[in-house]
Structure formats: C-alpha cells, structure tokens
Amino acid sequence: MNMVQQPNDIRDIIEADRAHVWHHLLQHKPLETNDPRIFVEGRGMRLWDATGREFLDALSGGVWTVNVGFGRVSIANAVRDQLVKLNYFANSAGSIAGAEFARKLISKMPGLTRVYYSNSGSEANEKVFKMVRQIAHRHHGGRKYKILYRERDYHGTTIGTLAAAGQPQRREQYGPMPPGFVEVPHCLEYRSQYGAIDNYGERAAEAIEEVILREGPDTIGLLCLEPVTAGGGVIVPPAGYWQKVGEICRKYDILLHIDEVVCGVGRTGMWFGYQNFGIEPDFVTMAKGVASGYAAISCTATTEKIFDLFKDDPEDPMSHFRDISTFGGCVAGPAAALENMRIIEDEGLLDNTLQMGARLIANLEDLSERHAVIGNVRGAGLFCGAELVADRQTKEPVPEKLVQAVIANCAAQGVLIGATNRSLHGLNNTLCLAPALIATEQDIDQITDAIGTALTTVFG
Numbered sequence: 151m152n153m154v155q156q157p158n159d160i161r162d163i164i165e166a167d168r169a170h171v172w173h174h175l176l177q178h179k180p181l182e183t184n185d186p187r188i189f190v191e192g193r194g195m196r197l198w199d200a201t202g203r204e205f206l207d208a209l210s211g212g213v214w215t216v217n218v219g220f221g222r223v224s225i226a227n228a229v230r231d232q233l234v235k236l237n238y239f240a241n242s243a244g245s246i247a248g249a250e251f252a253r254k255l256i257s258k259m260p261g262l263t264r265v266y267y268s269n270s271g272s273e274a275n276e277k278v279f280k281m282v283r284q285i286a287h288r289h290h291g292g293r294k295y296k297i298l299y300r301e302r303d304y305h306g307t308t309i310g311t312l313a314a315a316g317q318p319q320r321r322e323q324y325g326p327m328p329p330g331f332v333e334v335p336h337c338l339e340y341r342s343q344y345g346a347i348d349n350y351g352e353r354a355a356e357a358i359e360e361v362i363l364r365e366g367p368d369t370i371g372l373l374c375l376e377p378v379t380a381g382g383g384v385i386v387p388p389a390g391y392w393q394k395v396g397e398i399c400r401k402y403d404i405l406l407h408i409d410e411v412v413c414g415v416g417r418t419g420m421w422f423g424y425q426n427f428g429i430e431p432d433f434v435t436m437a438k439g440v441a442s443g444y445a446a447i448s449c450t451a452t453t454e455k456i457f458d459l460f461k462d463d464p465e466d467p468m469s470h471f472r473d474i475s476t477f478g479g480c481v482a483g484p485a486a487a488l489e490n491m492r493i494i495e496d497e498g499l500l501d502n503t504l505q506m507g508a509r510l511i512a513n514l515e516d517l518s519e520r521h522a523v524i525g526n527v528r529g530a531g532l533f534c535g536a537e538l539v540a541d542r543q544t545k546e547p548v549p550e551k552l553v554q555a556v557i558a559n560c561a562a563q564g565v566l567i568g569a570t571n572r573s574l575h576g577l578n579n580t581l582c583l584a585p586a587l588i589a590t591e592q593d594i595d596q597i598t599d600a601i602g603t604a605l606t607t608v609f610g
C-alpha cells in the first residue's frame with residue numbers, strides 16, 4: 151500500500167512549510183538548506199514521513215501524547231459525529247459529550263467530583279493557580295497566595311506556568327517572572343543532595359517542609375508536583391516521599407496539585423500517576439493523553455470542597471470562578487476523550503502498559519550491563535528514562551551534543567526517541583521513552599535494540 155502522498159505534491163508542501171511555518175522548539179537556520187521533517191501518515195506505533203520513510207515512534211507523537219496510537223478510526227468517527235451535530239457552544243452551557251466524559255473521568259478518580267475544561271496542559275495548570283489565588287483573596291485575607299513547585303518539574307509554556315518551572319533553561323530569556331512562585335528541591339535519589347542515606351524519600355519531602363517554614367506556612371496556598379517528573383528527566387519519587395508530602399500539606403493547610411499532563415490517562419499503567427502512590431490530591435490536571443491528540447482538551451479536576459468555595463456567596467457577583475477558556479467549549483474534545491477511554495478499557499491497555507513497561511525497563515537494565523554510559527535507568531509503566539554519564543563513579547553527565555547524537559542515530563535506524571533538552575543546565579543527559587500504550591514485545595525490543603546500536607556508534 152502506498153502510505154504517503156506523491157513526492158510531486160509534497161515538494162510544494164515542503165516549500166510552503168519552509169517559507170511560512172515557524173516550528174515549535176526548533177532553530178530554523180538549518181532548515182534553510184535542509185528539508186523540514188514532515189509526517190504524513192500514522193498507524194498504531196508507526197509513522198511515515200514525506201519521503202515515504204517509516205519510523206517506530208517511541209514518544210507517542212513526539213511529546214508523549216498519542217497514548218492509544220495513530221489512525222484510530224473510531225475516535226475520528228466520534229469527533230466527526232459530534233462536529234456535525236454541534237461543534238461548539240461556550241462552556242457556560244453544557245453539552246452531552248462534556249457531561250458524559252466528566253462522569254466517566256470522575257469515576258476513575260475517587261475523592262474528586264468536578265471537571266473544568268480547557269485546551270492545553272498549561273491552561274489547565276493556570277486554572278489551578280487562579281483558583282488558589284482567588285481562594286486566598288476570598289478566604290485567607292490575601293495570604294496563602296504562594297505557589298510551590300519542584301526543581302526539575304515543568305508545568306507549561308505560558309509566563310504563569312513558566313514561573314512554576316523547575317527547569318532554569320526553559321525560563322531563560324523570558325523573564326522577569328511573576329512573583330509568588332517558590333521552588334522546592336528535587337527528589338531524584340540518583341543525584342541525592344544529602345549524600346547516601348537510607349531514607350532519601352522522607353528527607354526529600356522534609357526539604358519541602360523547610361521551604362514552607364522559611365517562607366511562612368500562612369503565605370503558601372499550593373504545592374504543585376508532577377507525579378513522575380517528565381521532561382525534567384523521568385523521575386519517579388522514591389519510597390516514603392509521597393506519604394510525607396501528604397502529611398506536610400495537611401499539617402500546614404496547603405492544597406496539593408498533581409500535574410498529570412503527561413502521566414494522566416494510562417501512561418504509568420494506572421489511570422493516573424498519583425494512583426501509584428496513594429496520594430489524595432486537591433487538584434489534578436491532565437491534557438496530552440486525555441484524547442491522545444485526536445482533539446485538543448485539558449481538564450482541571452478538583453474536590454467538591456474546593457468547588458463549594460466558589461458558590462458560598464451567590465449574592466456577591468465576584469465570588470464564583472470568573473474564568474473562561476473559549477476552546478474549552480469545543481465539544482470534539484470530550485467526544486474524543488470518551489472514545490479514547492473506552493479503547494483503553496476495552497483493549498486492556500493499562501495491563502499492557504504494566505507488562506510492556508516492565509519489559510522496557512528490563513531491556514534498558516540489560517543494556518546498562520553492556521554500556522557503562524548508562525548511569526541510571528528509571529521509570530513507571532511505559533514511561534522510562536536512561537541517564538547517560540561519562541563516568542559512573544562521579545556521575546558526570548555526558549554533553550548534550552552526544553545525547554542528541556544518540557537520538558539522531560536512532561532516528562537514522564527508523565526509531566524516534568527523545569531526551570531532556572535545553573531544560574537543565576548541564577543535565578540534559580536523560581534519554582526519554584514513552585511508547586504508545588499499545589506497544590508489543592517486538593516494538594519494545596526494536597526500540598531498545600536501536601538504542602544499543604546508537605550507544606555503540608556514539609560511545610564505542
């Protein structure tokens with residue numbers, strides 16, 4: 151079967167792209183002489199570019215999004231049917247798909263009851279920050295406005311969410327950042343700040359408490375954390391961490407926000423990453439995997455207790471949450487999200503994620519026995535990182551250039567993988583893998599075989 155458009159058509163497209171498209175994340179100078187990569191078709195875990203080359207995508211659409219794989223006709227049909235019937239009305243009114251998806255989503259999140267729709271991960275997180283600020287104004291006399299975020303975590307691209315980014319390189323040249331955001335230390339045991347200790351998880355959580363006491367508990371409204379840090383290097387918090395974090399939040403009356411934009415909807419083998427750790431969050435945000443990229447949708451989920459705070463004084467015209475997301479009213483989002491969730495359930499993709507995730511980790515550990523450059527392997531479900539070091543003893547990171555060379559070599563072999571990039575000065579050295587939840591044993595082995603070959607080519 152011919153999977154791609156004819157080269158004649160595509161030459162014209164490439165020229166239009168080169169002349170007019172400003173791509174995300176890219177330095178464009180090389181594109182003046184090289185063709186941009188243009189993907190034209192996808193099926194399952196595989197993509198074809200404009201030249202007809204096939205790739206195995208170990209990143210679910212580049213940024214861990216297409217959880218159920220490419221080419222899902224049933225999601226396309228659900229979106230089409232919805233668009234033909236009613237594409238849009240502002241979300242101040244309801245919709246059938248919006249109500250049905252909210253009920254389905256909430257059934258997977260005991261303790262939470264309400265869903266606020268918007269259309270990107272950044273926006274979903276901004277909603278939480280705005281809710282917390284409004285709660286501070288209305289219920290704490292303006293105090294408790296500060297937002298704590300963790301070193302190495304990322305929460306979005308807007309100035310507000312960048313202010314909550316624990317990745318200094320991402321913020322660089324975009325300052326000044328708005329005030330009221332305070333960083334707490336990371337919890338990557340491999341790079342322990344406290345030496346080799348038995349209770350690293352608890353110690354890393356105590357470091358949060360130290361920041362709270364320094365800032366003053368009555369100034370802090372929110373602690374915002376990724377359940378497993380994604381772009382900051384695939385960091386799974388160590389044992390003992392979450393229990394202590396929960397205790398600290400309760401002790402100082404600080405709301406807990408779990409950013410599930412990456413982990414949400416299956417990535418770790420649970421519906422949500424936080425469900426691996428017994429956490430009881432006040433807010434959960436999600437975006438990428440909610441509809442696997444078939445439509446733009448993000449959700450801010452919260453408890454009835456928080457929701458009630460915004461309707462306690464109906465006579466006051468300023469008491470409710472005065473926020474709107476225009477495209478949070480696009481009904482294609484929840485229509486796609488409902489079908490996405492049905493697929494995950496009916497095809498047993500959470501189980502598959504656990505099984506294939508275990509294989510991915512085992513394969514990477516196997517590789518680390520043959521390649522001294524792999525200093526640390528970590529992950530949860532189909533979400534793994536392999537940190538590359540020049541020296542296992544000193545843990546000196548390999549230069550970003552060499553990490554990128556590994557990625558380029560894998561791409562030349564037809565396998566797309568990623569890495570931390572331009573996020574953390576000197577520490578953009580973790581290979582990142584997030585295959586779709588439909589991955590098979592053959593897919594996983596093809597990914598790790600390609601990495602093995604690339605490591606041999608780049609490091610010998």
Ligand SMILES: Cc1ncc(COP(=O)(O)O)c(C=O)c1O
Pocket residue numbers: 213269270271272273275304305306307376380381409410411412437438
């Ligand atoms: C953990 C996390 N939160 C938030 C975001 C921002 O999501 P979006 O790009 O949809 O605004 C991202 C994006 O990569 C992310 O990884």
